[in-house]
Amino acid sequence: MxxxxxxxxxxxxxxxxxxxxxxxxxxxxxxxxxxxxxxxxxxxxxxLSPAVVEAMKNAVEEMGRQETFRGYGPEQGYEFLIEKIIENDFKPLKVELSVDEVFISDGAKSDTANFQELFGINNKLAVSDPVYPVYVDSNVMSGRTGTINTTGQFENIVYLPCIEENGMKPPLPGTKVDMIYLCFPNNPTGMTLSKEELKKWVDYARENRSVILFDAAYEAYIQEEGVPHSIFEIEGAREVAVEFRSFSKTAGFTGTRCAYTIVPKEVKVYDSNGKAYSLNNLWLRRQTTKFNGVSYPVQAAAAAVFSKxxxxxxxxxxxxxxxxxxxxxxxxxxxxxxxxxxxxxxxxxxxxxxxxxxxxxxxxxxxxxxxxxxxxxxxxxxxxxxxxxxxxxxxxxxxxxxxxxxxxx
Amino acid sequence: MxxxxxxxxxxxxxxxxxxxxxxxxxxxxxxxxxxxxxxxxxxxxxxLSPAVVEAMKNAVEEMGRQETFRGYGPEQGYEFLIEKIIENDFKPLKVELSVDEVFISDGAKSDTANFQELFGINNKLAVSDPVYPVYVDSNVMSGRTGTINTTGQFENIVYLPCIEENGMKPPLPGTKVDMIYLCFPNNPTGMTLSKEELKKWVDYARENRSVILFDAAYEAYIQEEGVPHSIFEIEGAREVAVEFRSFSKTAGFTGTRCAYTIVPKEVKVYDSNGKAYSLNNLWLRRQTTKFNGVSYPVQAAAAAVFSKxxxxxxxxxxxxxxxxxxxxxxxxxxxxxxxxxxxxxxxxxxxxxxxxxxxxxxxxxxxxxxxxxxxxxxxxxxxxxxxxxxxxxxxxxxxxxxxxxxxxx
Incomplete structure (x- = not known):
């Protein structure tokens, strides 16, 4: 049965x-x-912007000609797009990334939902409250949260209230947590953290060997100076953070579907004996096994976001x-x-x-x-x-x- | 930690x-x-075929105009594509499907890998041997298989040898199994089952309340009469089978990315008290939580596969x-x-x-x-x-x- x-x-x-x-x-x-x-x-x-439309149409035409047709691409995305992401989104922030630390996908929703698979089910997780429901639901489905109580909260999740009194900034958890979901600029509150405030989280994660799952889907909307665009602007973040980004809100790709996730090679998870494993290797294995890459015309369209x-x-x-x-x-x-x-x-x-x-x-x-x-x-x-x-x-x-x-x- | x-x-x-x-x-x-x-x-x-290229280019242009732009589509796919699939792929086989039994995705690899999530980890699974590695690996990742032995087999998987002696046709399992992966026409052997042979599997599944995960990615290559194109041609299959299909091999979409999965409303899984749950509802919940639909131009391209x-x-x-x-x-x-x-x-x-x-x-x-x-x-x-x-x-x-x-x- x-x-x-x-x-x-x-x-x-x-x-x-x-x-x-x-x-x-x-x-x-x-x-x-x-x-x-x-x-x-x-x-x-x-x-979609004219440069994006043009690039995507050209890529579709390439797919219609024998000599430029492309079949399966790399599951983790084409280098032509990854290189543009590194050059344009991270170099100006003085964040160095290598090509195999960037994974192209069909959406930040997929990535934020799937990434938890790499973790054991006995990890304790923390989320802001209010929170984008996908972080919670994907962990419920995996069995990491226990059951829901009468106030709509799950027993094994540490909720970090973001309310008027604390300026919508999540307080550090009172008990030890292993997986921490942060989203800044925040959905739904629209609020941000300063570099100093974000550094407290990186320090916490380093101290507790936790992993921060940082959703930066709205970074393009930051207007003020001093607000970090990437968690990797914070010292030590490469050891403890993964960052999710998307073309959806940046370039109007909600119906076109392209996103990317940064997994530095230093970020580690541990087995019960304390032996360390690279999340980068694990995510590569996950994506090559369960995903077959993003449509070539879509990746070509995304690359055009970085043209002049x-x-x-x-x-x-x-x-x-x-x-x-x-x-x-x-x-x-x-x-x-x-x-x-x-x-x-x-x-x-x-x-x-x-x-x-x-x-x-x-x-x-x-x-x-x-x-x-x-x-x-x-x-x-x-x-x-x-x-x-x-x-x-x-x-x-x-x-x-x-x-x-x-x-x- | x-x-x-x-x-x-x-x-x-x-x-x-x-x-x-x-x-x-x-x-x-x-x-x-x-x-x-x-x-x-x-x-x-x-x-890609000219009709497909043309349709995809037109859809890209629509995305570039305010009045025809499309943002998020339905996670389960656009009805314009689902209706064409039902009309062209299933009606001629006398298989009736409703619109909400067809789920569009970015690939049969994703779907065959992700679908196992809906099942408890204590289910016993059977696979053909040889087998497309994704079925096995995705179940290993979920903890459903136990560990690997020296011959490269996992302890909790029932392997069904397909060899010269049995004409590459998997024998029914000797012990009870709950999840059965079948792929016909088969990858890698290229062999098929007749309707009578496939019916034995449907009967087995009905008798044991098992679910058949049927991969029909290569059905378009069937040349001979009498070979079933869909498991739903078999009486009773709607109660026990899910079918995976793809545009990859049918229409050259390996780099364009579009597939679909049929989940009839009758297919059930059970909790430990024997209470039944519809896999269709569960898959809908999975897809709406962890996936955001296929790129609109890709779905438009797929729909053109069914034009004259x-x-x-x-x-x-x-x-x-x-x-x-x-x-x-x-x-x-x-x-x-x-x-x-x-x-x-x-x-x-x-x-x-x-x-x-x-x-x-x-x-x-x-x-x-x-x-x-x-x-x-x-x-x-x-x-x-x-x-x-x-x-x-x-x-x-x-x-x-x-x-x-x-x-x-």
Missing amino acids: ALVNENYLKLPGSYLFSEIARRVNQFKKDNPAADIIRLGIGDVTQP EGKKQVKQLVKYYMENAGIIRAGLQSAGYKVFGGINAPYIWLKTPNNMKSWDFFDKLMQEANVVGTPGAGFGASGEGYFRLTAFGTRENTERAVERIKNRM | ALVNENYLKLPGSYLFSEIARRVNQFKKDNPAADIIRLGIGDVTQP EGKKQVKQLVKYYMENAGIIRAGLQSAGYKVFGGINAPYIWLKTPNNMKSWDFFDKLMQEANVVGTPGAGFGASGEGYFRLTAFGTRENTERAVERIKNRM
């Missing part, structure tokens, strides 16, 4: 974005004339969304809301008025302003009483949404 | 294709003038490779080799002369004919004394390789 992976049964029934979709669909059914503006899911709205024209065009995309962020921030503040984020990140995290529950605010915003956002409680217990809006809408919709929030709420 | 997943340490050191690459590189270093022909790795050589022109062009591709298969088969037979496969599959499986060891034959073939193939022993203990050649080379190289085998060996 085929047995189920019983860890799957520990997952809470409804995934955040499915529940949002359900409520929106119901509302649309009841109010067919309502003109709904979606600032909920973090999906981009601006088209590509860089200019992509910068414009980021600027466009960050102007949206500024409009939302200013609008909400002038309407009396307390807001976080939106300065170095495309997310605005607002405190609901009068301690309203997140889902109540969701319903109110949808019903009164016909604007859809994301309830903070969906990201964890400490997200209760907060609400996320994204800057990824069109300019027109962003402005209209802000006007409605000011006038109708 | 971060602990390693110790199951990874049970994997044998060197992956088959890495060892081949190592030997070929050494040979090239020692013999820089040698003109090597590769009929080893199952990678295609013919370019696309179907014609793709048929020509298959015909081209199957003519190669015929050339290899006939050439080897006329040179006195005993050969299997190559009639309904792009793989030719030959018995080495005088019971030569597979790796010895590999070295001899490389040294004397400068032809690279794949040693049967690399696919499992029962592959010892066999050797795989693929029909995916160019016509010219295929003909030259056969001439050399005839004249130099």
